[in-house]
Amino acid sequence: MMPPLTVIFGSYQAKKYDEGTWFINFMEGSQNLYLLEGEDKALLIDTGYGTNTLAEFVKTITQKPILVANTHFHPDHAGGNGEFPAVMMHHNWSADANAVKPGPNLPFDIAALPHPDYEKVSLHDGDVIDLGSRKIEVLELCAHSNSSLAFLDRSHRLLLTGDELEAGQVLLYDLSASGKPYDLKMRLLAHRENMKRLRVLQPAIDCLLPNHNGFPIDVSYIDDFIALTDGIFAGNAEIEDKLNHRFIEMDPIAPRLCRVKLGRVSFFMEKEPLLAFYGKGE
Ligand SMILES: [Zn+2]
DSSP: OOOOHHHHHHOOEEEEEETTEEEEEETTTTEEEEEEEOSSOEEEEOOTTOOSOHHHHHHTTOOSOEEEEOSSSSHHHHTTGGGSSEEEEETTGGGGGGGGSSSTTOOSOGGGSSOTTOEEEEEOTTOEEEOSSOEEEEEEOOSSSSSOEEEEETTTTEEEEETSSOSSOEEOSOOSOOSSOOOHHHHHHHHHHHHHHHHHHGGGOSEEEESBSOSSBOTTHHHHHHHHHHHHHHTOSEEESOOOOTTGGGSTTGGGEEEEEETTEEEEEEHHHHHTTTTSOO
């Protein structure tokens, strides 16, 4: 029997990684949030689904004033924003706004959270969030979503990648419900450019912290994703119709998706637009 959603989505567990860094796990361990503490303030990265229990949980870990930022404006990352009076996010968040509207994607009543009209504070590439002896750099990296940010913490040698890089699979299909056309090839090229940008940062970091499917992960995943994109254009990446993902298989779009894979990394993409350029060079 399925446990109630409040249990699945609201059973947070914090794991301390180093002095001032916690990984917060939920959804039966498949999703992560992060809490980074500096001398003056703490930064919560992402807010989960909106169970109205996260703000309280975070206060059990840190006594510092809590800032909040989203890796991107998707329901499993920004659904709980209304638990807080203000949230920092990509300046283009509204391009993904439909993804976080009340509806089937949001199993909780986010309108009933304590701050439904919370302040949205825009972040831009190059911004720095100063927590006191710990500075977090903001990078815009949009391929999976229109509002993706990565967060670089040079002092603790961490790079938080949101859903743009993870060890399970990166989702490259239209998740924003904006009604605008979705250009898969453009997204793929953007993803590779972003990975090349992250590759330059490799000497400054020890590990990558994605939001799903395992963490921390090795920096070599950056190169693997570059190779996967190259492999798609070269036609030597593998296309699998079986997704092997129990949540995405329930999505109405699932029959149109495939997993395209090279080595240990993969993308979920719509198969038809993929075949238009697969193996045909750039
Ligand atoms: Zn996402």
